[in-house]
Amino acid sequence: MKILFLSPYFYPHIGGVEKHAYILASSLMxxxxxxxxxxxxxxxxxKSYEEVDALKIYRFNQPKVKYLGLIYTWFWLLLHFNLIYKSDIIHCHDIFVWYLPFRLLLPNKPVFTTFHGWEGIYPIPLKNIIYKKIAAKLSKGTLAIGKYVEKYYKIKVNKISYGAVSTPKVPGSKVRNEIVYVGRLDSDTGLLIFLTVLDLLKKIKDISFSVNFCGDGELKTQCAKYGRVHGFVDPAPYLSKARFCFASGYLSILEAMANKCIILTGYDNDLKKDYYLDTPFSKWINSSNNPEILAKxxxxxxxxxxxxQNAIESGYNWIKGQTWETLLNDYLSLWKKTTAS
Incomplete structure (x- = not known):
């Protein structure tokens, strides 16, 4: 099949959606x-165009002006209409709105959407709910990363997934007092709860924790007071050593579980609570809105x-089934089932 991915960002940009799309595309190849x-x-x-591992990547500069950026995106896609027309499958990673005019122009072209997450604003603005409702209605099939998507955006999807991960071939040597945070350094990730946890841990005598932050964002300067901030880097070397991981998203949770870390998450609203606890792995993570509970x-x-060891091995046994091959088959079955109907 000829498959076209529309993704807000892609390799070499670092992030959960980017990694998801990149490994999925490579597996399809x-x-x-x-x-x-x-x-x-x-x-x-x-480059505006390059091939990476035989993947054909087209990039464009989107103006950072409300509405103008979207209009320019539609214009750019119209100029490259052939890429859409020649594809057997169109798959949008979150940004169905890019494809909206072409859904009307090509009503029989199979288009699918993966809902990767939320926009970091709670309560969710009505317009964001409407965007996802439109995407779900006009897509031939949909996949959501997380069960909470259906509840909070009031949509039904064909398949729910939590992503995938590769388990390290050689387990790392753990450092008992090492903690790593993985994710954006922004307030909507539970980071402020984690920083409060670190304040509480500092008060405990005879224990000193080493902290690494794999991420970047508005709280970068504040985080630097607690440990080393490495920016958006591959967290694997830090996860392999850390005994504890404070994770902000599903990919970081799965990667921490695959690296045999004790996982902690923090939430400050009902959506984030369901994001972490309405999952098949909730029993193997430590999630709370109370920093004192997490510190204890x-x-x-x-x-x-x-x-x-008991906590780590239980989660690790589950994570071994969350492979990229399984995720690939989820996509292939979605495309096959819905295009055949």
Whole structure:
């Protein structure tokens, strides 16, 4: 099949959606499919077109002006209409609105959407709910990363997933007092709760924790007071050493579980609570809106080796089934089932 991905960002940009789309596209190529990606430039030094591992990547500069950026995107896609017309499958990663006019122009062209997440604003603005409702209604099939998407956006999807991960071939050597945070350094990720946890841990005598932050954002300067901020980097080297991981999203949770970390998450609204707890892995993560509870859990795991190992192995056994091959088959079955109907 000839498959076209529309994604807000793509390689070499670092993020959960980007990694999801990149590994999925690479897996499709290995199965003999052709994959083209259309995405925004996050850096003007990037080429407008290049091939990476046989993936054909088209990039454009989207004006950062409300509505003008979307109009320009539609115009750019119209100039490259052939990429759409020649594709057997169109798959939008969140940004169905890019494809909206072409859904009307090509009503029989199979188009699908993956809803990767929320916009970080709670309560969710009505317009964001409407956008997802339109995408769900006009897509031939849909996949949501997380069950909470259906509840909070009032839509029904064909398939719910939580992503995928590769387990390390060689397990890392854990450092008992090392903590890593993985995700954006913004207030909607539960980061402020984590910083409060660190304040509480500092008050405990005879224990000193080393903290690494894999991410960037508005709270970067504040985070630098607690540990080393590395920016958006591959968290694998830090996850392999850390005993504890404060994770902000599904990918970071899965990667931490695959690296045998004790996982902590913080929430400050009902959506984020469901995001973490209405999941098949909720029993293997430590989630709360109370920093004192999370701090006590860290200390408990720090001193109780048997409890730590039991918690880690239970999650690790589950994560071994969350492979990229399984995710690929989810996409292939979605496309096959809905295009055949």
């Amino acid at each position: 290995k199965k003999g499919h052709s994959v083209v990606i259309i995405t925004k430039k996050h850096n003007n030094k990037l 859990k860290i200390i408990r795991f720090y001193f109780n080796t048997k409890l730590t």
